[in-house]
Amino acid sequence: MQNAYVERLIGSIRRDCLDHLIIVDERHLRKLLRDYAEYYNRLPTRLSLDNDAAPLGRPVQSDGALRRLPHFGSLHHSFVRM
Numbered sequence: 001m002q003n004a005y006v007e008r009l010i011g012s013i014r015r016d017c018l019d020h021l022i023i024v025d026e027r028h029l030r031k032l033l034r035d036y037a038e039y040y041n042r043l044p045t046r047l048s049l050d051n052d053a054a055p056l057g058r059p060v061q062s063d064g065a066l067r068r069l070p071h072f073g074s075l076h077h078s079f080v081r082m
Contacts, residue, residue, distance in 0.1 A: 012040070013033070016040075016076065017036045018032070020075050035071065039072070039078075063081060067079070067080055
């Protein structure tokens, strides 16, 4: 029953992260996977959750200048207001 969820997660990790980087060793892979888990759980919006981040919420930022924050060696970026 969980096979589809696991395949989706592994596919997301490969497409968003691992297909674009050269993994040096196990320690490097573990750090990338921890960083990706943080990115995946906090930053991208999800339409199913009314454009909130999943599964952890985030406050609405309406004032201040936009700042771009790189993730995974600038493969992905998030934008925050300062």
